Amino acid sequence: MNAARRIVIAGLGTMLLRPAGAAPETLRVAIEKFAAGAAPQTGRVTLEIAPLVDNGNVVPVTIRVASPMTAEDHVRAIALFNEHNPNTEMAIFHLGPRSGRATVSTRVRLATSQQIVALAKMSDGSVWQHRVDVIVTLAACIES
Amino acid sequence: MTRAIVFAPKSARRGDVIEIRATIQHPMETGYRWDGKGGLVGRDIVSRLECRYEGELVFAVDLWQAIAANPMVSFFTIATTSGTLELKWTGDHGFAHTETAALTVE
Numbered sequence: 001m002n003a004a005r006r007i008v009i010a011g012l013g014t015m016l017l018r019p020a021g022a023a024p025e026t027l028r029v030a031i032e033k034f035a036a037g038a039a040p041q042t043g044r045v046t047l048e049i050a051p052l053v054d055n056g057n058v059v060p061v062t063i064r065v066a067s068p069m070t071a072e073d074h075v076r077a078i079a080l081f082n083e084h085n086p087n088t089e090m091a092i093f094h095l096g097p098r099s100g101r102a103t104v105s106t107r108v109r110l111a112t113s114q115q116i117v118a119l120a121k122m123s124d125g126s127v128w129q130h131r132v133d134v135i136v137t138l139a140a141c142i143e144s
Numbered sequence: 145m146t147r148a149i150v151f152a153p154k155s156a157r158r159g160d161v162i163e164i165r166a167t168i169q170h171p172m173e174t175g176y177r178w179d180g181k182g183g184l185v186g187r188d189i190v191s192r193l194e195c196r197y198e199g200e201l202v203f204a205v206d207l208w209q210a211i212a213a214n215p216m217v218s219f220f221t222i223a224t225t226s227g228t229l230e231l232k233w234t235g236d237h238g239f240a241h242t243e244t245a246a247l248t249v250e
Contacts, residue, residue, distance in 0.1 A: 090210035098202040100161035105218035
């Protein structure tokens with residue numbers, strides 16, 4: 001098999017991988033990029049999401065972070081990532097001392113049963129996380 | 145015309161932490177759906193929501209395709225002074241929409 005054919009086949013392989021759903025590898029890369037050098041520690045963050053989801057098209061999510069939210073000690077950003085949706089990032093919230101409380105909510109789509117990760121980046125650079133495994137009964141992808 | 149709802153208190157005491165919920169009408173088209181004619185329906189999402197309180201940015205969120213249609217975001221801010229809360233959504237294909245809410249702070 002010559003080099004050109006090998007490259008084409010490798011390229012096709014990458015193409016087939018993407019729509020099927022991002023892998024744990026891209027989740028790891030996204031976490032590293034958000035954490036910007038800090039190693040994520042588990043704690044301080046609570047990711048509230050139903051462990052069993054009936055409808056993956058609209059899944060309520062709330063993320064609470066324990067923080068005094070003062071100018072000296074506050075949450076700078078909260079990231080919401082997933083494992084198996086076609087795209088890893090779901091939302092990144094930008095907070096500050098004006099926020100008063102580090103609690104955010106939204107509604108997301110889940111393509112399949114997977115792990116959801118919430119990360120909080122603090123003003124001192126530390127990063128905290130909470131991972132939740134979610135089972136999805138009706139996936140958001142079925143609607144095509 | 146795009147519809148959007150901002151849920152925020154009309155008045156608060158100085159220093160109160162108030163909740164703001166903002167929902168906007170938008171399909172949040174992921175770009176992964178098939179159009180039934182052999183092609184993909186193009187991506188069309190709201191990608192950012194910003195909240196300005198008397199002109200100062202107090203909250204922002206970047207959104208991706210995984211956010212459900214008619215995106216709702218809830219967040220908190222401290223009631224500091226009477227004034228205007230301005231919520232601005234921006235997204236693909238030059239989408240932009242702004243809603244304001246008046247807040248009285250005693």
